[in-house]
Amino acid sequence: xxxxxxxVEIRWHGRGGQGAVTSAxxxxxxxxxxxxxxxxxxxxxxxxxxxxxxxxxxxxxxxxIWVRAEIDEPDIVVVLDPGLLRVVDVASGLKSNGILxxxxxxxxxxxxxxxxxxxxxxxxxxxxxxxxxxxxxxxNTSMIGALLKxxxxxxxESLLEPLRHRFGRLADRNISAMQKAYKETTVGGQEx
Numbered sequence: 101x102x103x104x105x106x107x108v109e110i111r112w113h114g115r116g117g118q119g120a121v122t123s124a125x126x127x128x129x130x131x132x133x134x135x136x137x138x139x140x141x142x143x144x145x146x147x148x149x150x151x152x153x154x155x156x157x158x159x160x161x162x163x164x165i166w167v168r169a170e171i172d173e174p175d176i177v178v179v180l181d182p183g184l185l186r187v188v189d190v191a192s193g194l195k196s197n198g199i200l201x202x203x204x205x206x207x208x209x210x211x212x213x214x215x216x217x218x219x220x221x222x223x224x225x226x227x228x229x230x231x232x233x234x235x236x237x238x239x240n241t242s243m244i245g246a247l248l249k250x251x252x253x254x255x256x257e258s259l260l261e262p263l264r265h266r267f268g269r270l271a272d273r274n275i276s277a278m279q280k281a282y283k284e285t286t287v288g289g290q291e292x
Contacts, residue, residue: 106162108253109171112155112243113190114180119240123178124155126266127244130258131159139165152188159253174198178247180226180239182206185215194219199287201250203227203239208288222250224285226277233277234270241274245281256282 110127114120121142128140137160142153156171173193182204184190191200200219203226204211212221226242234241241263248256259278264271 107158107160107165108176108251109174110157110159110176110178110247110253111171111174112153112157112178112180113184113188114153114155114240115184116151116153117238118153118180119238120153120155120178120180122266123180123240123244124157126241126259126262127157127247127254128159129262130254133261134254134258136161136254137164139168141168143170152184176201176247176251176253178243179203180243182211185211191217191219199250201243201246201285203243203246208286220288222246222285222287224249224281226281229277229280229284233280234273241278242281245278245283246285249282249285250287 112120112124124140128138131138140157142155158165173195175195175198177190177194178201179190180203182202194200198219199222201222202211204223205225208221208223211223224246226239226246227237229242230237230239244259260275263274267274
């Protein structure tokens with residue numbers, strides 16, 4: 101079911117070189133291709149490979165988006181590097197009905213207990229998928245698949261053209277990674 105409830109705000113947490121900014125841009129392009137309104141933009145600190153990076157996406161199926169500020173109260177948070185859970189409060193500001201989508205080989209229960217999280221979680225071993233299908237641990241396209249399994253803000257098929265345009269001859273492998281992550285993502289609710 102496609103989300104038609106208006107504005108959806110997504111915050112991506114990754115490290116430089118993992119593709120968080122690219123993911124945000126691809127998702128926004130897919131939404132625009134569905135005749136929705138969308139914007140994507142990054143926020144950088146120390147601009148170096150491996151440094152924490154935050155990217156933002158807003159999608160609205162009803163009206164233009166005029167706000168250009170960073171997203172402090174996201175509906176969805178996507179975490180490309182599970183190591184960031186130890187150094188960044190990735191769930192900061194997450195709406196009470198929001199969901200945290202994490203790249204991890206652990207089950208949601210383990211992540212919830214380890215980091216004292218009390219929110220809906222979606223988990224996938226995106227690193228394993230990326231290594232298997234892309235040959236490198238760049239998880240951005242896998243995490244798009246995980247995000248769309250957690251909350252279908254666009255159709256999975258709407259990413260095909262943006263992925264082909266962005267990745268050229270590597271598009272098919274990235275599409276496969278996205279599709280496999282979509283299938284393998286486990287989505288769970290909040291625990292009391």
